[in-house]
Every structure is written in C-alpha cells, then in structure tokens.
Amino acid sequence: MERGPIYVAGLERSGTSLLFALLASHPNIAMTRRTNLWRHFYGQYGDLAEPANLERCLETMRRYKRLVVLDLDYDRLRTDFRTGPPTYAALFASLERQVADRMDKPRWGDKSLHTEHYADEIFEAYPGARILHMIRDPRDRYASSYVRWKTRRGGVGAGTAEWLSSSRLALRNQWRYPDRCRTVRYEALAMEPEVSLREISGFIGEPFAPGMLSMEGATTFRDEGSNSSYGPREPGVISTSSIGRFREVLTPRQVAAIQFLARRDMGSFGYRPEPIRLPAGQRARFALLDLPLELAHLVAWRARERARDRAGRPLPSYRLVEQAA
Amino acid sequence: MNADRGPIFVGGLAHSGKTQVRTVLGAHPELSMTRHTHLWDRYYGRFGDIGDPRNLERCLAAIGGDQRVAVLRPDLAQLRRELSEGRVPYARLFGLLHRQHAERSGKRRWGEQLRGVERFADPIFEEFPTARMIHMIRDPRAGTSHDPGRRLGALGWETARWITSAALAERNLRRYGGRYRVVRYETLATTPRDTVRELCAFLDEEYLPGMDHVLDSIRYDEDAPELGQRDEGRSSPSLAFIDRYAARDLRIFDYPVGSSGMTTTRERLAFALVARPVNCASMAAWHLLEGRSRVGRVKG
Numbered sequence: 340m341e342r343g344p345i346y347v348a349g350l351e352r353s354g355t356s357l358l359f360a361l362l363a364s365h366p367n368i369a370m371t372r373r374t375n376l377w378r379h380f381y382g383q384y385g386d387l388a389e390p391a392n393l394e395r396c397l398e399t400m401r402r403y404k405r406l407v408v409l410d411l412d413y414d415r416l417r418t419d420f421r422t423g424p425p426t427y428a429a430l431f432a433s434l435e436r437q438v439a440d441r442m443d444k445p446r447w448g449d450k451s452l453h454t455e456h457y458a459d460e461i462f463e464a465y466p467g468a469r470i471l472h473m474i475r476d477p478r479d480r481y482a483s484s485y486v487r488w489k490t491r492r493g494g495v496g497a498g499t500a501e502w503l504s505s506s507r508l509a510l511r512n513q514w515r516y517p518d519r520c521r522t523v524r525y526e527a528l529a530m531e532p533e534v535s536l537r538e539i540s541g542f543i544g545e546p547f548a549p550g551m552l553s554m555e556g557a558t559t560f561r562d563e564g565s566n567s568s569y570g571p572r573e574p575g576v577i578s579t580s581s582i583g584r585f586r587e588v589l590t591p592r593q594v595a596a597i598q599f600l601a602r603r604d605m606g607s608f609g610y611r612p613e614p615i616r617l618p619a620g621q622r623a624r625f626a627l628l629d630l631p632l633e634l635a636h637l638v639a640w641r642a643r644e645r646a647r648d649r650a651g652r653p654l655p656s657y658r659l660v661e662q663a664a
Numbered sequence: 665m666n667a668d669r670g671p672i673f674v675g676g677l678a679h680s681g682k683t684q685v686r687t688v689l690g691a692h693p694e695l696s697m698t699r700h701t702h703l704w705d706r707y708y709g710r711f712g713d714i715g716d717p718r719n720l721e722r723c724l725a726a727i728g729g730d731q732r733v734a735v736l737r738p739d740l741a742q743l744r745r746e747l748s749e750g751r752v753p754y755a756r757l758f759g760l761l762h763r764q765h766a767e768r769s770g771k772r773r774w775g776e777q778l779r780g781v782e783r784f785a786d787p788i789f790e791e792f793p794t795a796r797m798i799h800m801i802r803d804p805r806a807g808t809s810h811d812p813g814r815r816l817g818a819l820g821w822e823t824a825r826w827i828t829s830a831a832l833a834e835r836n837l838r839r840y841g842g843r844y845r846v847v848r849y850e851t852l853a854t855t856p857r858d859t860v861r862e863l864c865a866f867l868d869e870e871y872l873p874g875m876d877h878v879l880d881s882i883r884y885d886e887d888a889p890e891l892g893q894r895d896e897g898r899s900s901p902s903l904a905f906i907d908r909y910a911a912r913d914l915r916i917f918d919y920p921v922g923s924s925g926m927t928t929t930r931e932r933l934a935f936a937l938v939a940r941p942v943n944c945a946s947m948a949a950w951h952l953l954e955g956r957s958r959v960g961r962v963k964g
Contacts, residue, residue: 510834510916514846522838542841603912607834 342544343467344435345370345448348455350505352483353475354525356566357577359450361528361536364556365548369439370448373405376431377457379654388425393417396430402659409438428464446545455508462516469543470516472509475525476610477502477601478594482585483567495593496636499600504644506604524608529579552577591615592625596633669868670792671762672697672775675782676800677829681849684882685798686777688860691878692869696766699777701733703758704784715752720744723757736765755791773869782829785836789843796867797840799833802849803919805906806885819902820943823909824950830913848917853884900926901935905943 345368349355356372363370384396397413400406411434419433432447439447454461455472462468481498493500512520521542528535532552540547554560554575572578585594598605598612605612617625672689674682674697683699690697711723724740727733738761746760766774781788782799789795804826833846845866852859856879864871904926907914911921926932 507912507916510837511918513837513841514833514917517837517845518842521841603831607831608838609835 342446343465343469344432345446345543346454346461346468346470347448347450347473348470349452349473350475350480350501351452352480352487353473353505354523354528355450355452355473356560357525357528358471358473358523358539360554360557360560361532361551362448362450362539362556364551364554365540365545366550367444367545367548368446368448369435369442369444370450370556371409371435371438372450373452374409374434374449375405375451376427376434376449377460378451378453378652379403380431381427381457381460383651383653386425387420387427387430393420393425393430399654399659400434402661403654404658404660406434407660409434411437426464428460432465453505455505455512458508458512458516458520462519468519470512470520471539471543472505472512472520472522473525473528474506474509474522474608476582476585477506477605478585478589478597478610479525479582481593481597482588483581486588493636493640494633495596496600496633497640499597499633500637500640503601503604504641506601506608510607522608526582529577529582532577586613591617592621592629595625596629599630600633600637669773670794670796671759671773672867673781673788673795673797674775674777674800675780675797677802677825678779679885680800680802681847681852681884682777682779682800684852684856684884685800685847685860685863686775687882688856688875688878689775689863689867691875692872693874694772695775695869696762696769696771696773697775697777698735698762698765700779701736701761701776702730702778703727703733703761703776704778704781706730707758708754708784708787714754714757720747720752727761733761736761737768739764753787753791755787759792780829782832782836785832785840785844789840795843797836797844798863798866799829799836799844799846800849800852801830801833801846801917803914804910805903817942817946817949819905819939820946821950823906823943824947824954827910827913828951828954830910830917834913834916846917849884856882900931901939904935905939908940909944909947 345362347355347358347362347370359370359372362368363372380396380400384399385392387393387396397416400411401413415437416430416433419436420430423429423433435447435449439445455470458470461470477499480502481495484498509520509522513522521539523535523539536551537547559566560575567578567581589597594613595615595617598615602612672695674686674689676682686697686699689695707723707727711719711726714720714723724743728738728740742764743757743760747757750756762774762776766772782797785797788797804823836844837846845863847859847863857876860875860879861871864875907921914921926935
C-alpha cells in the first residue's frame with residue numbers, strides 16, 4: 340500500500356506533542372502541529388469546486404493563527420488545488436505538501452487534537468494514511484489539565500466524558516482499520532521511547548532513526564523541554580515524572596469518581612483502578628454529592644458535544660488575526 | 665510472501681462463524697486446520713511446570729488418552745525427544761502436536777479453531793510471535809445460542825459472556841495490532857468473498873479458487889441479520905437488557921443500539937421487576953465464576 344500521511348491524534352495532555360516532537364525529528368517526515376484542518380475547516384465552506392467557497396476557505400486559512408506561522412504560499416496552494424479533485428482532503432494535502440517540500444522531506448504528517456473523529460474521512464481520502472492515537476491514563480490526563488487550566492468547566496465529569504469519547508473511538512478505529520490505526524499509550528512512549536518508536540516506525544513503514552530520540556526536529560522540545568503542566572523539563576529529555584502524578588494533584592474523591600465513570604474503559608487500555616478508602620463521611624459525600632454532580636457534568640458534556648457536532652465547529656474569533664498576512 | 669508464517673487461531677463464542685472460517689481456510693491446500701482439540705482450555709497450566717519430567721509425563725498421559733486430541737494422532741515418543749531440548753512451555757507442546765499432524769498431512773502451516781482461544785492470546789503470541797488470530801464476533805441479539813426462555817437468568821449469563829469476549833477483542837487488538845483481526849459474523853455472511861480475501865491477505869496466504877467453491881457451499885443461519893436488523897423472535901425486555909448492558913461494546917463493533925422497543929406497561933414491568941434483576945445477578949455470577957476459573961485467570 341502507498342505510504343500516505345501520518346496523523347497524530349488524541350486529546351490534549353495525552354502526549355501528542357511528545358510524539359509530534361519525535362516524529363518531526365525523523366529525516367523522512369515533515370510534521371505540522373495544531374493545524375486543526377479537519378476539525379475547523381473540513382466541510383465548513385460548502386463545495387470547494389465553487390470558487391467563492393474556496394476563496395472564503397483560503398481567506399480564513401490566511402487569518403488562522405496556527406496556519407499563519409507556516410507562512411504558506413497561497414498562490415501555489417490555489418494552483419496545486421486546481422490540478423486535483425476539488426475536495427477538502429486535496430486542499431489539506433496541498434497545504435501539507437507545501438510545508439514538507441520546504442523541509443525537503445518526502446512524507447508529511449500532522450498532529451492535531453481530536454483527529455480520531457475523522458478517521459473514516461481520512462482513510463477515504465488517503466487510503467495509505469496512518470493514525471497514531473495517543474492515550475493516557477485518564478487520572479493523569481485530568482490532573483495535568485487541572486493543573487494547567489484550573490477554571491475549566493465541567494470538572495471530573497466532563498474530563499472523563501472527553502476521555503471516554505476519545506478512547507472508544509480508539510477502540511472502534513483500531514477495529515475498523517487494524518493495519519492503519521494504532522493506539523500508543525503515553526506511559527509506554529515515555530518510559531520506553533526507543534522500544535515504542537521502533538514499533539511505531541514499523542507501523543508507519545519508515546526505518547527507525549535514532550535521531551528521533553533527540554527531538555532535534557522540534558525546536559520547542561529541543562530548546563525548552565516539553566510542554567509539561569508541571570513546570571520546565573530538561574531540554575531534549577523525555578521525562579517520566581508526570582506518570583502517576585494524579586496522586587499528588589487530585590483528591591481521593593476525584594480519583595474515585597474517574598475510576599467509577601471510566602473503570603471498564605481504563606481496563607481496555609491496561610490502566611488499573613487504585614483502591615480508594617474514604618472515611619464514612621467522605622464516602623457519603625462522594626455517593627450523594629460528587630457522583631450525581633459528575634454524572635450530570637458527563638451528560639451535559641455529551642449533549643454539548645452533540646450540539647457542536649451538528650452546528651459544525653467554526654474557528655473562534657480569538658484564533659484569527661485581524662488582517663490577512 | 666513471508667516464509668516465517670506462524671500458526672492460525674480462530675476463536676470467538678459459539679455460533680459466531682468460527683466453523684465457516686475454519687472450513688474455508690481448510691480448503692487451502694497448504695493449511696492444516698483442526699478444530700476443538702481443546703488443548704488450551706483443558707490442559708494449559710493444569711499440570712504445573714511441565715519442564716519437570718514428572719509433570720510432563722502426567723500431561724502427556726492425559727493428552728494421549730483424550731479422544732479429541734487423538735485426531736492429531738500424536739507421536740508421544742517423538743514429542744518427548746523434541747521436548748528434551750530447550751524450554752517446555754505448554755504452548756510449545758501444543759505447537760509440536762499440531763506440527764506433527766500438519767507434517768503428516770503434508771501441510772506447511774497449522775491452525776486451530778477453538779471457542780474462547782482469544783483468552784490465551786498472551787501465551788500464544790509469546791510462544792509464536794508470528795501467529796495470527798481471528799476473533800469472530802456476532803450481534804448478541806441474534807443467533808440461536810441463547811433463547812431467553814430456556815432458563816431463568818440465561819440471558820444475563822450469555823450477555824456477560826459476550827461482553828467479556830468483546831472486551832478481549834478490544835484488548836487483544838490494542839496489544840497485538842497487526843496480528844489480530846476481529847471479524848463480524850454479519851460481514852462474513854453478507855460479503856463472504858471480500859471477507860475471506862481480506863483474511864487471506866491478513867494471513868499472508870493466497871486466495872485460491874478452491875476456496876471459492878467451499879464458500880459457495882457454506883450455509884449461514886437463516887436468521888443472520890443484516891446490519892441494523894434485530895431478532896424478531898426476541899422479546900422486547902430481552903433486547904432492552906442486551907442493549908442496556910452491552911451498548912458500549914455494540915457501538916465499538918458498529919452494531920446499532922436502538923430504543924428498547926418496549927411498548928406496553930406489562931413489558932416495562934417485566935423488564936424492571938424480573939428480566940433486569942435476575943439477569944444482572946446472573947451476569948455477576950458469571951463474572952465471579954469466570955474470575956475464579958483456571959482459564960479465566962489466564963487472560964489477566
């Protein structure tokens with residue numbers, strides 16, 4: 340099968356940036372990051388065969404901060420687009436190809452959160468594509484996002500709902516596309532990066548390159564260390580110190596709530612629940628207050644996401660620059 | 665093609681299409697496909713460390729007297745000679761038994777159909793890293809294997825069994841990606857040629873015209889539902905029970921989960937007061953017994 344693009348999918352705080360940094364350091368792979376093309380552009384501007392629709396789409400791309408940094412040549416993008424089918428996938432491929440050509444690398448890849456939702460569309464457009472879906476222990480993931488964004492709404496219930504949605508897509512995609520989708524556990528990647536990278540290289544059909552481990556291809560990682568929620572890290576070193584950190588960050592009741600809501604799915608990915616012993620008063624509070632509240636958050640999150648899926652996911656205005664570059 | 669092709673295992677629950685897959689693969693002239701030898705579920709780990717000659721002898725004596733294993737016509741003397749060198753895990757012993765049989769039949773690759781073999785994925789892939797496992801799965805709301813009127817709590821028991829098998833499919837797919845396939849009975853029944861062609865590619869074997877003839881002769885259950893159809897013979901409370909407790913796994917394997925279909929107050933009462941509590945208790949009992957069984961502990 341033809342070697343297609345490589346997508347890194349998953350939720351935020353799941354190690355997607357780490358995998359991006361490792362893959363971006365492969366001599367054959369040009370990786371872009373946070374372009375969110377599928378989430379924010381796919382299908383949003385109608386039929387791209389209509390010149391007016393294409394121009395509206397390109398205009399938003401020019402103003403989208405995540406794409407401004409790529410410094411794209413939009414004239415070339417238009418020219419390339421006219422040579423192929425007038426589809427969103429063809430437009431995205433032209434855009435990514437341009438970045439890869441500039442880096443002089445033969446294959447392109449993209450790391451954007453939530454890409455797992457578009458697996459069907461991606462494989463239809465690029466049959467040779469590969470999706471690497473990052474999964475992290477939901478307790479550690481929630482702890483990491485809690486440290487970073489304390490005011491995030493929905494609490495444990497919404498955080499767990501998000502994880503459940505992504506992890507079930509991981510299972511479904513792996514079943515539907517067993518040779519093209521692979522789940523990568525953050526813990527395995529951080530603890531045994533070389534073993535994991537050798538497996539990943541085999542899966543994507545590229546030779547293992549030891550230089551990937553130095554993360555030279557990702558300047559942020561090389562110069563400043565990772566984007567950990569727990570403060571600066573030694574540049575160029577893969578730290579495992581955030582694994583199991585939820586024990587310091589979350590309360591036992593929060594851990595118990597995540598385990599209650601996600602127990603079955605945690606087991607599917609080899610995450611074992613911890614025994615939580617709560618005093619009688621705390622236990623009553625957990626059963627009568629926390630659990631109903633978090634269940635309500637979970638249901639509300641699902642309802643909100645369904646509504647957003649129906650309405651589309653246009654770019655928020657704060658992600659756009661005032662004038663086109 | 666890869667010269668280092670390992671054994672083939674066909675697993676899954678009863679009435680999920682294992683026999684059809686084994687039959688069509690058995691039509692390949694180079695594959696020796698056997699069924700129901702029960703080596704794994706009857707003998708794996710039963711005699712302790714078979715590196716100890718006394719345990720090995722006990723194990724060989726039991727295997728030698730087993731009617732189901734007799735179809736392999738094991739040569740125990742040769743087995744002893746081969747096992748005298750190197751490690752002696754159970755998987756190696758079972759592999760040697762099958763290999764003897766395959767060589768005697770002039771086939772280069774062996775395979776086994778066994779219900780629930782997916783529970784042994786870890787020791788199988790440890791001993792045979794190039795093995796391939798096909799896990800058959802079928803909509804639990806269809807089929808003939810579980811008539812809810814048969815006995816009280818049977819539905820909960822069968823649903824627990826199905827959920828456990830689906831969970832193993834998810835786990836093994838994640839762990840053994842390129843070496844594990846989950847095939848839906850419904851897909852096999854509706855597109856047999858495409859499905860078998862894909863399976864042949866997965867097994868790194870050629871799809872041969874002889875397999876076509878076998879496919880033509882294979883019969884599927886007449887009530888094999890198309891995707892989205894339900895077993896009309898099932899009562900609404902039964903369907904509601906499966907929908908409710910297996911919804912997560914049904915969705916993962918692309919089976920539709922609908923509304924309960926309970927239209928009368930009588931049905932709703934029957935579900936709330938009888939079907940649900942009885943079958944929940946039955947599910948819990950199944951999990952308890954499975955967790956304590958020797959085979960249940962293997963899957964970890």
